[in-house]
Amino acid sequence: MNAIDFPIDLETGIAEIDNHHRAFVALTNRILTAAPAEMPSADQALAALRRYADHHFSAEEAQMRIHGFAGMRQHVMHHERFRRELFEIVQLSLAPGSVPQVRARLRILVQDWFLDHIRTMDLALATFLNDVSAARHARLAAASASRKSGDHAQVEVLTTGDLMSQIEQRMRTKLR
Ligand SMILES: [Fe+2]
Ligand SMILES: [Fe+2]
Numbered sequence: 001m002n003a004i005d006f007p008i009d010l011e012t013g014i015a016e017i018d019n020h021h022r023a024f025v026a027l028t029n030r031i032l033t034a035a036p037a038e039m040p041s042a043d044q045a046l047a048a049l050r051r052y053a054d055h056h057f058s059a060e061e062a063q064m065r066i067h068g069f070a071g072m073r074q075h076v077m078h079h080e081r082f083r084r085e086l087f088e089i090v091q092l093s094l095a096p097g098s099v100p101q102v103r104a105r106l107r108i109l110v111q112d113w114f115l116d117h118i119r120t121m122d123l124a125l126a127t128f129l130n131d132v133s134a135a136r137h138a139r140l141a142a143a144s145a146s147r148k149s150g151d152h153a154q155v156e157v158l159t160t161g162d163l164m165s166q167i168e169q170r171m172r173t174k175l176r
């Protein structure tokens with residue numbers, strides 16, 4: 001089965017999210033393109049894919065929660081639907097001879113659903129997070145200007161990348 005391409009127009013501009021998306025598609029492609037003799041490792045890849053989906057969705061959801069993203073409820077519902085479908089595919093993979101069906105369902109889930117989710121919901125979230133980040137930078141510039149003029153107000157400024165890195169760090173610790 002052919003590999004799924006990751007279209008360049010699905011880049012969100014937030015490195016951590018983009019890395020997650022690319023890694024997710026790469027893991028999927030390992031399953032779709034594995035030779036029959038490699039299928040035991042493809043089964044492991046399916047379990048890894050599920051863990052990775054949890055890891056990625058949790059990171060996005062943490063960002064939404066931290067910044068009070070208005071579209072969070074609907075976005076999380078989408079993630080839940082994906083998790084359920086992936087769980088069903090993992091269950092299906094336990095049956096002997098299910099490889100063609102597993103691959104067909106996984107392709108539909110990732111190529112149609114996951115990429116479409118990025119195109120619509122994740123890009124909207126990224127626009128919001130980038131706006132939050134830009135507003136923080138503007139506050140930093142204002143704070144810096146007022147410090148120069150003798151006002152010593154302290155303003156904590158974290159970029160979206162900083163926050164994602166912190167969340168990533170926490171997730172890695174949890175996954176260990
Ligand atoms: Fe995503
Ligand atoms: Fe998402």
